[in-house]
Amino acid sequence: MEKTFNLARREDGIAILTMDVPGETMNTLKAEFGPEITEILAEIKADSSIKGLVVTSGKADSFVAGADITMLAACKSEADAKALSQQGHVVFSELEGLSIPVVAAINGACLGGGLELALACHLRVCSDDKKTMLGVPEVQLGLLPGGGGTQRLPRLVGIATALDMMLTGKQIRPKQALKMGLVNDVVPNSILVETAVELAKKGKQAAKPVKQSKINQFLESSSFTRDIMFDQARKQVMKKTQGNYPAPAKIIDCVRQGMNKGMVKGLEVEATHFANLVMSKESAALRSLFFATTEMKKETGAEGAEPRKVNKVMVLGGGLMGGGIASVTTTKAKIPARVKDISEQGLSNALSYAYKLLDKGVKRRHMTPAVRDNIMSLMTTTTEYTGIKDADIVVEAVFEDLALKHQMVKDVERECGEHTIFASNTSSLPIGQIAAAASRPENVIGLHYFSPVEKMPLVEVIAHKTTSPETIATTVAFARKQGKTPIVVQDGAGFYVNRILALYMNEAAQLLLEGQRVEHLDRALVKFGFPVGPMTLLDEVGIDVGAKISPILEKELGERFKAPAAFDKLLGDDRKGRKNGKGFYQYGPKAKKAKLVDESVYKVLDILIASDKEAKDVAERCTIQMLNEAVRCLEEGIIASPRDGDIGAIFGIGFPPFLGGPFRYIDTLGAGNLVATLRSYQTLYGDRFAPCETLVNMATEGRQFYSH
Numbered sequence: 266m267e268k269t270f271n272l273a274r275r276e277d278g279i280a281i282l283t284m285d286v287p288g289e290t291m292n293t294l295k296a297e298f299g300p301e302i303t304e305i306l307a308e309i310k311a312d313s314s315i316k317g318l319v320v321t322s323g324k325a326d327s328f329v330a331g332a333d334i335t336m337l338a339a340c341k342s343e344a345d346a347k348a349l350s351q352q353g354h355v356v357f358s359e360l361e362g363l364s365i366p367v368v369a370a371i372n373g374a375c376l377g378g379g380l381e382l383a384l385a386c387h388l389r390v391c392s393d394d395k396k397t398m399l400g401v402p403e404v405q406l407g408l409l410p411g412g413g414g415t416q417r418l419p420r421l422v423g424i425a426t427a428l429d430m431m432l433t434g435k436q437i438r439p440k441q442a443l444k445m446g447l448v449n450d451v452v453p454n455s456i457l458v459e460t461a462v463e464l465a466k467k468g469k470q471a472a473k474p475v476k477q478s479k480i481n482q483f484l485e486s487s488s489f490t491r492d493i494m495f496d497q498a499r500k501q502v503m504k505k506t507q508g509n510y511p512a513p514a515k516i517i518d519c520v521r522q523g524m525n526k527g528m529v530k531g532l533e534v535e536a537t538h539f540a541n542l543v544m545s546k547e548s549a550a551l552r553s554l555f556f557a558t559t560e561m562k563k564e565t566g567a568e569g570a571e572p573r574k575v576n577k578v579m580v581l582g583g584g585l586m587g588g589g590i591a592s593v594t595t596t597k598a599k600i601p602a603r604v605k606d607i608s609e610q611g612l613s614n615a616l617s618y619a620y621k622l623l624d625k626g627v628k629r630r631h632m633t634p635a636v637r638d639n640i641m642s643l644m645t646t647t648t649e650y651t652g653i654k655d656a657d658i659v660v661e662a663v664f665e666d667l668a669l670k671h672q673m674v675k676d677v678e679r680e681c682g683e684h685t686i687f688a689s690n691t692s693s694l695p696i697g698q699i700a701a702a703a704s705r706p707e708n709v710i711g712l713h714y715f716s717p718v719e720k721m722p723l724v725e726v727i728a729h730k731t732t733s734p735e736t737i738a739t740t741v742a743f744a745r746k747q748g749k750t751p752i753v754v755q756d757g758a759g760f761y762v763n764r765i766l767a768l769y770m771n772e773a774a775q776l777l778l779e780g781q782r783v784e785h786l787d788r789a790l791v792k793f794g795f796p797v798g799p800m801t802l803l804d805e806v807g808i809d810v811g812a813k814i815s816p817i818l819e820k821e822l823g824e825r826f827k828a829p830a831a832f833d834k835l836l837g838d839d840r841k842g843r844k845n846g847k848g849f850y851q852y853g854p855k856a857k858k859a860k861l862v863d864e865s866v867y868k869v870l871d872i873l874i875a876s877d878k879e880a881k882d883v884a885e886r887c888t889i890q891m892l893n894e895a896v897r898c899l900e901e902g903i904i905a906s907p908r909d910g911d912i913g914a915i916f917g918i919g920f921p922p923f924l925g926g927p928f929r930y931i932d933t934l935g936a937g938n939l940v941a942t943l944r945s946y947q948t949l950y951g952d953r954f955a956p957c958e959t960l961v962n963m964a965t966e967g968r969q970f971y972s973h
């Protein structure tokens with residue numbers, strides 16, 4: 266069997282231990298490495314000629330990307346998972362206990378168990394490479410650092426910093442890692458191992474005291490003050506997670522017990538909590554997202570088709586969406602983008618949108634002014650169709666007006682090359698209708714971004730009947746270069762995401778009209794796990810935008826999409842939401858910092874406030890139609906798979922990740938139970954709740970969407 270670890274002795278007495286998992290792209294930690302590493306550690310201990318040890322990786326892109334998540338997912342019981350954590354504890358303690366200095370030389374991803382391995386070394390050096398990032402992202406998988414991280418990290422960088430890293434899962438760049446004392450040096454990759462060797466030769470050194478604010482020094486100084494800090498952290502995470510995610514509270518408990526009762530106790534608590542989390546349904550759902558997104562990175566979107574290279578992009582429309590699209594094209598994909606708008610004002614808006622985003626990076630010291638200016642130089646503007654003949658993709662982000670979009674298709678076909686792709690960022694118009702004006706419809710596709718473009722991870726790539734596979738593959742690859750997760754969906758009003766969202770929003774509106782308070786509706790859905798409630802969302806997106814989409818969906822998809830008629834009164838009262846400072850909530854200079862409902866909205870809608878319904882009933886009534894419609898989209902072939910439907914809902918509208926997406930959630934609920942609930946709502950509130958055929962069949966046959 267090929268070995269994972271290689272120990273090379275140098276003449277100067279420093280040995281280099283290189284980890285290189287055979288046949289895999291990245292190093293990950295697996296239980297089966299246990300005997301091999303134990304043997305090597307014994308060999309090192311027995312060899313008095315070894316005066317120091319450097320631990321490094323043979324992979325170009327990773328030090329170690331953590332414990333193997335597939336191995337964790339395969340655990341059958343808490344006992345299995347606890348054994349894994351304890352095995353890690355033993356090996357890392359042995360490494361830490363070596364009498365010779367041990368230095369980790371880190372290049373590339375050093376995450377989760379990988380960072381825990383590095384923490385067990387006495388010193389750490391990392392490369393300044395762009396790929397080098399350090400962190401403990403376990404919380405994003407519904408887990409906690411189970412290889413001693415909850416104990417060693419706070420002891421190295423301080424409790425406050427360690428909690429911040431563990432509770433957010435954020436990745437730390439080399440410079441920042443040096444500043445916070447996570448690594449001892451940052452050097453170019455070419456001299457990484459040599460620097461680590463030199464450090465090892467200097468011998469073990471006492472860790473430099475962590476630079477802490479006065480308040481944190483005080484808070485970390487006694488168990489009494491530490492407890493205040495832990496209680497505060499607990500309150501904050503409960504507020505943020507609404508108690509839906511068990512990992513954060515367990516992370517805090519591990520640190521509390523370890524810092525107050527010592528490392529041995531801390532490790533014991535860590536292994537127990539880790540095991541419990543590995544077996545939790547929340548972690549299973551979050552792990553499924555990791556597997557889904559990793560799998561999707563390899564797909565071209567159209568079987569057998571290869572993407573063409575995109576060297577130049579044009580964006581039509583310099584509004585919020587156009588500015589955002591141009592910005593991710595230049596900043597993330599590093600592809601030149603030419604923005605066209607009819608007005609100079611539109612163009613300067615787009616430029617300043619992109620500039621402000623980049624400048625934020627400069628202010629936070631994530632980039633230099635020179636890099637910002639370089640990226641800005643990739644963005645040019647025009648009011649005419651000039652300098653775009655060789656554009657590979659034109660992304661249209663103008664008003665939702667079919668005639669205008671037809672004009673754009675014709676203009677682009679006239680002004681650009683035969684191969685130029687016309688991608689429409691429409692949120693509601695069927696792409697087939699837009700392509701009807703094209704003489705090269707195979708080049709026409711939908712590319713639906715979500716607002717704000719630079720933040721929202723999803724794009725829907727919409728193929729109409731005759732979009733060519735090459736156009737699909739090129740658009741998918743382009744979106745990925747922009748840092749997006751694309752899902753390919755079929756053409757149809759509202760595509761996938763807006764279609765399932767519309768029913769959810771309509772039901773929230775219906776509940777409002779029945780007298781449920783605005784803030785109660787929002788709280789109920791936030792408690793369920795959405796990042797914001799439906800009323801806040803409508804204010805953010807624009808009540809006018811919602812009102813424009815609704816009739817299109819109703820016309821194309823039927824009566825169940827009919828928005829409550831009373832909502833027209835909102836527009837009659839010029840209530841568009843945040844953008845004009847008039848919506849469900851108060852805005853503007855007079856508004857208090859704490860968000861307050863604009864109570865006058867009840868009068869406009871003739872609402873008599875009723876007593877609050879149970880939050881879980883409110884959430885169920887709004888989300889159940891979303892679930893039903895998601896299945897209908899699968900039934901109609903709008904989405905290709907439950908996996909795409911889950912990723913689309915989570916990344917597009919923030920469907921609670923701990924539920925794994927609508928389809929995984931249906932599996933948890935059971936199709937039979939869901940159908941029964943839908944039918945009871947149907948009796949009470951009408952046919953918009955009628956369960957779709959697939960769900961009914963699944964209920965009869967006892968089927969699930971996923972086999973695991």
Ligand SMILES: C[C@H](O)CC(=O)SCCNC(=O)CCNC(=O)[C@H](O)C(C)(C)COP(=O)(O)OP(=O)(O)OC[C@H]1O[C@@H](n2cnc3c(N)ncnc32)[C@H](O)[C@@H]1OP(=O)(O)O
Pocket residue numbers: 290291293330331332333334335353374376377378379381402403406408409410411412414559562
């Ligand atoms: C006990 C411990 O405390 C518990 C843990 O350590 S839990 C694990 C914590 N670590 C993580 O969460 C990191 C997970 N990995 C990532 O975020 C990303 O892979 C990355 C940022 C490291 C690299 O991203 P990117 O360059 O886009 O590469 P990506 O396509 O995701 O991954 C490359 C390959 O490595 C695999 N991989 C990366 N990290 C992995 C992990 N921790 N477990 C299993 N496989 C992993 C991917 O599945 C993929 O495999 P493939 O080539 O066979 O498809």
